[in-house]
Each structure stands twice: as C-alpha cells, then as structure tokens.
Amino acid sequence: xxxxxxxxxxxxxxxxxxxxxxxxxxxxxxxxxxxxxxxxxxxxxxxxxxxxxxxxxxxxxxxxxxxxxxxxxxxxxxxxxxxxxxxxxxxxxxxxxxxxxxxxxxxxxxxxxxxxxxxxxxxxxxxxxxxxxxxxxxxxxxxxxxx
Amino acid sequence: xxxxxxxxxxxxxxxxxxxxxxxxxxxxxxxxxxxxxxxxxxxxxxxxxxxxxxxxxxxxxxxxxxxxxxxxxxxxxxxxxxxxxxxxxxxxxxxxxxxxxxxxxxxxxxxxxxxxxxxxxxxxxxxxxxxxxxxxxxxxxxxxxxxxxxxxxxxxxxxxxxxxxxxxxxxxxxxxxxxxxxxxxxxxxxxxxxxxxxxxxxxxxxxxxxxxxxxxxxxxxxxxxxxxxxxxxxxxxxxxxxxxxxxxxxxxxxxxxxxxxxxxxxxxxxxxxxxxxxxxxxxxxxxxxxxxxxxxxxxxxxxxxxxxxxxxxxxxxxxxxxxxxxxxxxxxxxxxxxxxxxxxxxxxxxxxxxxxxxxxxxxxxxxxxxxxxxxxxxxxxxxxxxxxxxxxxxxx
Numbered sequence: 001x002x003x004x005x006x007x008x009x010x011x012x013x014x015x016x017x018x019x020x021x022x023x024x025x026x027x028x029x030x031x032x033x034x035x036x037x038x039x040x041x042x043x044x045x046x047x048x049x050x051x052x053x054x055x056x057x058x059x060x061x062x063x064x065x066x067x068x069x070x071x072x073x074x075x076x077x078x079x080x081x082x083x084x085x086x087x088x089x090x091x092x093x094x095x096x097x098x099x100x101x102x103x104x105x106x107x108x109x110x111x112x113x114x115x116x117x118x119x120x121x122x123x124x125x126x127x128x129x130x131x132x133x134x135x136x137x138x139x140x141x142x143x144x145x146x147x
Numbered sequence: 148x149x150x151x152x153x154x155x156x157x158x159x160x161x162x163x164x165x166x167x168x169x170x171x172x173x174x175x176x177x178x179x180x181x182x183x184x185x186x187x188x189x190x191x192x193x194x195x196x197x198x199x200x201x202x203x204x205x206x207x208x209x210x211x212x213x214x215x216x217x218x219x220x221x222x223x224x225x226x227x228x229x230x231x232x233x234x235x236x237x238x239x240x241x242x243x244x245x246x247x248x249x250x251x252x253x254x255x256x257x258x259x260x261x262x263x264x265x266x267x268x269x270x271x272x273x274x275x276x277x278x279x280x281x282x283x284x285x286x287x288x289x290x291x292x293x294x295x296x297x298x299x300x301x302x303x304x305x306x307x308x309x310x311x312x313x314x315x316x317x318x319x320x321x322x323x324x325x326x327x328x329x330x331x332x333x334x335x336x337x338x339x340x341x342x343x344x345x346x347x348x349x350x351x352x353x354x355x356x357x358x359x360x361x362x363x364x365x366x367x368x369x370x371x372x373x374x375x376x377x378x379x380x381x382x383x384x385x386x387x388x389x390x391x392x393x394x395x396x397x398x399x400x401x402x403x404x405x406x407x408x409x410x411x412x413x414x415x416x417x418x419x420x421x422x423x424x425x426x427x428x429x430x431x432x433x434x435x436x437x438x439x440x441x442x443x444x445x446x447x448x449x450x451x452x453x454x455x456x457x458x459x460x461x462x463x464x465x466x467x468x469x470x471x472x473x474x475x476x477x478x479x480x481x482x483x484x485x486x487x488x489x490x491x492x493x494x495x496x497x498x499x500x501x502x503x504x505x506x507x508x509x510x511x512x513x514x515x516x517x518x519x520x521x522x523x524x525x526x527x528x529x530x531x532x533x534x535x536x537x538x539x540x541x542x543x
Binding site: 008010023086107 | 400449480
C-alpha cells in the first residue's frame with residue numbers, strides 16, 4: 001500500500017482547486033455592487049433628511065443594509081448570491097445579517113428558546129466575540145493614550 | 148480471512164427506492180420506484196421526511212417481494228443523522244427485530260453483509276437491509292444552515308436525498324413484479340388505535356402526500372392508472388444472489404479535509420478491493436460490473452491511481468455511483484454521497500439491470516468517511532471504511 005506521506009502529497013497536488021480568477025472577479029464585482037448600494041442609500045438619506053448628521057446617516061445606512069440582507073435570506077435569494085460571489089457577499093454587513101438569519105431560520109423547528117434563540121449565533125458568534133474583545137482593547141489603548 | 152463465502156444462496160427478493168426531486172433529475176432518474184416533487188413530503192422537518200421515506204421504502208420493498216411485515220425476521224437499517232434517529236423513528240412502525248447500524252455512507256453494504264450472514268447461518272429467512280440520507284438534514288448536522296451564502300469547495304459532494312431497501316431471502320423469489328400501489332406505501336397503520344376525528348385528519352393528509360409523488364417519473368402504480376414506466380418495470384428474468392462479501396478495515400492515511408471525503412475513503416476502498424481479489428483469486432476483468440459507492444469524481448480517479456500503482460488496471464466499465472449520480476449541470480461538483488447514494492443506485496439501477504440480465508457477475512463496494520462534526524475541530528484525521536459484496540445472477 002502507498003506510503004502515508006506520498007499519498008498526502010498526491011492528494012495535495014491533484015485535488016481539484018477553486019478557479020481563482022473566476023471567484024476573485026465575482027467576489028470583487030458583487031462585493032463592490034453591494035457597497036455601491038450602501039453608499040447610494042446613504043446619499044439618498046442625505047438628500048431626504050437634510051438635518052441628519054453624518055453619523056446618523058451611517059447608522060441608518062447600516063440598518064437598511066442589514067434589513068435587506070435579512071430579507072434576501074428569508075426569501076431564499078442570499079445563498080444563491082453567495083454561491084456565485086463567495087467572499088464578495090459574506091464580508092459586507094449584509095453577509096453578517098445572513099449569517100444570523102440563516103441559522104435562525106434553520107433551527108426554527110426546534111422551538112423558539114433552544115432553537116432560534118440558542119442557535120442564532122452559531123456562525124456569527126465568533127465574529128461578535130472578536131468584535132467585542134477588539135473594541136474593548138482599542139478602547140483601553142485609547143484610554144491610556146489620552147490619560 | 149476477511150472474505151466471507153456464503154454457503155447457501157442468498158437471494159435478493161426485491162429492492163425499493165424513494166428519492167427527492169434533484170435525484171429524479173439525475174442520471175439514474177428513470178429507475179427509481181418513487182420520485183418526490185419536494186423534499187419535505189408534507190412533514191414539518193427534514194428529519195421527519197427522511198424517516199418517512201425510510202419507513203415507506205421498507206414497506207414498499209416488502210410489498211414488492213410479495214411478503215407481509217410479519218414475514219420479516221430481522222431489519223437492518225441505518226442513516227447518517229445523530230444516533231440514527233430517522234431510522235429508529237421509522238422502525239417503530241414494524242413488529243420486527245431491529246438492528247440499527249452506522250458505518251457512514253457504507254452502511255448499506257454493511258447491512259447486506261450482516262443480513263446475508265444471518266440467512267447463511269440459518270437464523271433468518273427474510274431480512275430487510277435499508278438506509279436513508281437527506282441532503283437538508285445532513286447539511287444542517289455536518290455543515291452549515293441551508294440559507295447561508297457560502298461557497299462549497301470544488302471537492303465537496305452532494306448528500307443524496309433518498310431511501311432504499313433490499314429484501315434478502317433464503318427462498319428463491321418469484322420472477323414477477325408484485326405491483327406496488329401508492330396506497331401500499333402511504334397508508335394508515337392499522338395497528339394504530341385512533342378515534343374518528345384523527346382518522347379523518349389522517350385521510351386528508353394522505354391525499355396531500357399522494358400529490359407530492361411525481362407519478363410521471365415513478366415506477367409505482369396509482370389507483371387511477373396502472374403503469375410500468377419503462378424497461379425497469381418489466382418482470383425480472385434472472386435470480387439475483389449474493390455470493391461473497393469482504394468486510395472492510397478502518398484505514399486512515401492522514402487526510403484531514405472534511406470537504407474532501409473522496410480522498411479520505413479511497414485508501415479504504417483500495418484495501419478492501421485488493422483483499423477481495425486476493426481472497427477470491429479473481430481480477431477486475433472477471434466481473435462485468437464494478438460499482439463503488441460514493442467516492443466522487445476525484446475519489447474515483449484516486450482509487451484508479453492506487454490500483455494502477457499495484458499493477459491492477461480498473462476496467463472502463465468501472466462506475467462510481469456517486470460520481471455518476473447527478474448530471475454535470477446540477478452543480479454537485481464531485482457527485483452524490485450519503486447512505487442513500489449507493490443504496491438507491493443499487494436498488495434502482497443496478498438491481499433492475501441484474502434482473503434483466505444486463506449484468507451477470509458484479510461487485511458492489513460502498514465507502515464511508517467516519518467523522519463527525521467535532522473530530523476535525525479536535526485535529527483528528529478522517530478514517531475511511533469500505534465493505535464489499537459480490538453478486539451473481541442465476542438463470543431460472
């Protein structure tokens with residue numbers, strides 16, 4: 001029988017690989033389009049609500065994008081975009097919404113408490129933890145530097 | 148010796164399959180007994196649907212063999228979900244001794260081997276060997292939620308939504324198809340003691356369930372019309388019997404990528420296959436059909452490479468059920484996998500062709516990757532296993 005090392009090398013060399021050019025181009029275009037939509041929403045908000053501050057516009061913009069991401073997930077469209085775009089639709093905030101809504105939908109059958117509420121953060125949990133820890137550390141550094 | 152030579156003839160009395168819509172559009176699409184239009188079949192969860200498919204596949208196979216539930220001595224069954232829950236839920240509908248089995252995707256050949264041993268040892272006359280898998284229930288257990296927008300790697304395989312059952316018997320089967328009607332498989336269990344109101348509810352739900360069956364693709368009959376869809380509905384011309392089997396060893400060559408199961412399983416397939424050829428003193432050319440379970444396109448290529456290195460060339464007609472299961476445009480990458488893959492391919496395509504005399508002497512080998520969701524996270528590598536049985540046909 002083939003040696004362990006040799007077999008692993010054969011598999012590494014011969015396994016089918018992702019088509020780099022196609023996936024990168026798809027991710028670039030779709031990711032770019034999602035960000036453009038976000039920017040456009042921001043611009044429209046600025047025109048409609050003239051009194052709104054820059055900070056408020058950014059918050060509302062994120063909220064609308066999260067809503068759109070969740071809506072497309074619920075309609076069963078976001079996973080199709082994801083199959084095509086990969087990281088292009090995972091990295092923007094709409095992807096984050098998708099990563100919370102999709103397990104919530106999936107585990108709906110196990111009930112509200114131990115299904116939806118408990119399993120909602122299965123995918124997004126690590127992102128939230130790292131986000132919180134990072135913001136705490138940055139806050140700590142900021143606090144020390146301004147002392 | 149790991150190869151078992153059965154002393155008594157073990158006849159395959161019947162096989163029955165139920166598959167989902169994607170499978171019905173695949174390469175084996177026209178030889179399944181029941182094809183569904185959706186993969187929930189009026190149930191509230193995919194696990195419940197899988198359980199129902201499993202139950203009805205067993206019922207269908209028993210009907211097709213011309214037997215009754217009471218004639219079955221042992222049931223050997225398994226699936227991929229934790230603790231074999233869908234199988235256990237299906238088995239509660241039968242008054243039969245039950246073995247729950249798990250060997251990942253090779254559970255079917257394991258069941259057939261053990262069933263043959265029971266019959267050969269004189270402990271049973273009729274046994275059922277069944278397995279099931281469901282894409283959506285497997286996906287949520289092993290991978291990600293269905294609606295998550297991630298990309299599947301090019302080495303990924305698609306779990307087959309399907310259930311199948313084979314009835315093995317020490318008796319020669321009758322060379323005629325017992326007609327199976329949709330009422331036979333979706334029926335109210337007569338053992339249930341239920342009141343009038345619930346009975347009405349059941350009847351309504353049965354009407355709904357019948358509508359989900361895609362009769363145009365299926366090979367069963369409906370109350371409204373009798374039909375045999377194609378050649379696969381013809382009466383069998385040959386007796387099919389299991390003659391030998393090789394029990395697999397767990398082989399691990401250190402593959403740790405859970406999305407590349409073909410690579411993890413190919414060494415086990417190689418090991419079992421070479422042991423079988425050595426023990427029976429045969430070569431691939433002595434068989435007119437060699438079928439492996441669900442190695443996938445890359446796994447198949449790897450097995451051919453490993454065999455080539457030992458100086459054994461795999462014949463052109465060697466077929467991997469997983470790799471051939473779907474059409475390329477169905478975008479499953481490496482093809483089908485799961486406990487239902489080799490099972491539905493065997494009971495649907497291979498068995499019917501054996502009965503019609505297209506194949507005379509074949510090998511069926513199913514492979515399994517023995518992992519759960521946590522072992523790769525604990526930095527374990529993926530062991531593989533492969534069980535094999537060989538079949539011959541007998542002229543009447």
